[in-house]
Amino acid sequence: xxxxxxxxxxxxxxxxxxxxxxxxxxxxxxxxxxxxxxxxxxxxxxxxxxxxxxxxxxxxxxxxxxxxxxxxxxxxxxxxxxxxxxxxxxxxxxxxxxxxxxxxxxxxxxxxxxxxxxxxxxxxxxxxxxxxxxxxxxxxxxxxxxxxxxxxxxxxxxxxxxxxxxxxxxxxxxxxxxxxxxxxxxxxxxxxxxxxxxxxxxxxxxxxxxxxxxxxxxxxxxxxxxxxxxxxxxxxxxxxxxxxxxxxxxxxxxxxxxxxxxx
Ligand code: MF3
Ligand code: CO
Numbered sequence: 001x002x003x004x005x006x007x008x009x010x011x012x013x014x015x016x017x018x019x020x021x022x023x024x025x026x027x028x029x030x031x032x033x034x035x036x037x038x039x040x041x042x043x044x045x046x047x048x049x050x051x052x053x054x055x056x057x058x059x060x061x062x063x064x065x066x067x068x069x070x071x072x073x074x075x076x077x078x079x080x081x082x083x084x085x086x087x088x089x090x091x092x093x094x095x096x097x098x099x100x101x102x103x104x105x106x107x108x109x110x111x112x113x114x115x116x117x118x119x120x121x122x123x124x125x126x127x128x129x130x131x132x133x134x135x136x137x138x139x140x141x142x143x144x145x146x147x148x149x150x151x152x153x154x155x156x157x158x159x160x161x162x163x164x165x166x167x168x169x170x171x172x173x174x175x176x177x178x179x180x181x182x183x184x185x186x187x188x189x190x191x192x193x194x195x196x197x198x199x200x201x202x203x204x205x206x207x208x209x210x211x212x213x214x215x216x217x218x219x220x221x222x223x224x225x226x227x228x229x230x231x232x233x234x235x236x237x238x239x240x241x242x243x244x245x246x247x248x249x250x251x252x253x254x255x256x257x258x259x260x261x262x263x
């Protein structure tokens with residue numbers, strides 16, 4: 001989400017009960033299943049508009065509502081960001097995937113009172129080693145961040161570990177977009193930057209649910225928004241990748257609500 005767009009009316013971090021977390025598991029499992037199906041559909045020749053329609057249909061089939069459609073006027077169910085596009089690129093029937101592209105797919109639903117939100121970046125057909133590497137580093141950065149989502153840690157322990165891993169690999173973390181709390185609203189407190197100092201920020205508590213979402217660029221972290229008002233691209237035109245999971249903080253291991261396996 002855009003940092004400046006977070007305008008949750010609630011001023012505190014809303015803790016979820018175990019029952020609410022199980023409801024959120026259901027919303028996020030719908031997201032996970034649909035993203036899993038997308039893996040089989042992404043190939044050269046397919047349009048991003050087709051993927052959007054697929055997601056919308058699959059959500060409705062399961063009794064869920066696509067979360068992004070209508071959110072602040074966003075007109076689609078899916079964000080489908082190619083290559084130098086970081087996030088929030090609008091799907092189009094005119095946009096055909098090509099061999100060698102990388103495609104970030106961000107999808108969310110609302111189901112039984114709660115939101116689910118997750119993102120993956122996929123190679124289209126055969127891609128070069130550069131593309132594979134940024135995808136792998138971004139996914140691993142997300143999992144390293146998730147490992148820090150344990151009660152007693154500080155919020156920026158997540159941020160710091162993501163930033164450290166990404167920068168050690170020669171990439172930058174995007175600054176203009178952040179992860180977020182999630183629950184009955186798509187965007188709740190806290191904001192979760194992908195950069196920061198370990199040991200800082202609020203103390204994590206059992207019952208917090210966090211959408212952690214590193215966005216990584218091969219070059220610099222500056223982004224530019226295209227004239228459509230949504231698409232964020234890297235200012236230097238470098239490649240970008242994005243992964244996101246919705247995670248519940250527990251006293252033990254983080255519960256990855258948007259993982260098919262839930263661990
Ligand atoms: N995962 C993105 C976010 O958390 C999705 C928002 S796209 C929008 O901000 F279109 F709904 F804004
Ligand atoms: Co999100």
